[in-house]
Amino acid sequence: MNDTDNAFAEGPPKARKQPKIKDGKQREKRLDRLRLQGFWPLYACFVLLAWTAPLGEEHAWQSAIRFTGLGVTLLGVLMRIWSNGYLLKKEELATAGPYGRTRNPLYVGTWLIGCGLALNTAWPWNVMLLGFYNVMFFSIYKSQIRIEEEMLASIYGEPYAEYCENVPRFFPGLRPWRKGSVSAFSLSRALRNRSWEPILGVAILWGAQMFMWSLGKPMIDGRSFSTAWQAFLGGAWIGI
Template identity: 30%
Template sequence: MAERTGWQKVAKRIRVPMGFVFAAVFLWLARPTGKTLGLSLLPVLAGLWLRGYAAGYVRKNAELTTTGPYAHTRNPLYLGSMLIAFGFAGAAASWWILGSLALLFAAIYIPTIQGEEGYLRAHFANFDEYAAKVPRLLPRLTPAPTTAERGSFSRKLYLHHREYNASMGAGAIYFALVIRLLWEKHAFIAGVAGPR
């Protein structure tokens, strides 16, 4: 079994708690507008769809999944997370958030992906052949040829992985951003129409 390095272990362990910390900082720094909220829907909805689609295919640690979205990218779940996160960074209209997010993803997800690839390489003999055909993150346009039996989306797997939590989380963040937007507008209007 391939051993993870020290930082790979730490990165894998802190990625979820760091996400919550980043969400709090994000909401504090966010300056959304109606336009940025509207434009953010495209990457956020695409990311949610991709994560949900991938969750309906993957059987973690049981098999090397090479069909469905995994025939286009080896990490559709992480790509979906990036689309969601950068969509929200756009909604927040903050360069600080965008830059911090890029650094956070590089520090956390690069070692996490490398560690997971080490595990897959050690446990699945055909991983290197698969990796030669399918890009690590940015997807290929056509599915990679495979000799594996063509898989299909499984609602049962989707529910097992509880991927619906991502949609609920995105909804909560949009709700918080709308509240932030309304608060800012109210504060602005109250300041303009203040006591004379």
């Protein structure tokens, strides 16, 4: 039995060292600025371009794309809740649950949320925004993931190297990787890790998008509020 076998046999590897990353704080600050300057304007576009054809009269396939977007967004929220329920920040290496399929399940959840919100916008803006979002996401988070990998490698050493060899960096594998005993999912831990934040954020963005789908755009086009409201009650907010 080698050292990594011993480490996993005793349970999830514990953090025993302080992270050491060259210029880590400065690099993270730059990425934080990029996220703030890039993603929030993009989220604003998701809302402003969320209108449908007049009062919800769109093709069935466009409604199907919108329903797909809602489902993808919900999947992303659930992914983040699931991931946070296993995460013990700066205490132990998470390898259970979604962490056995991808090393960055929280970012996978964030990515799904953004893709879903992009799909909820009006055709053909949804295709263009989806492409732009993916280019921006992978450009920024590729650097973020590298910083975190350096940090985790400095904390956990060989056990983390073995984990990286067996679990994909981003897109989840079909078979989970399991080794040794692992921590169980905890809803209270998920709440402590602020799983409610994406739920609140998505609720606000969904509400803003629904307003634009059925009330904002018709009123901008000169329809009365009462006409737009009747369309909203008739199902225009889901594209029917």
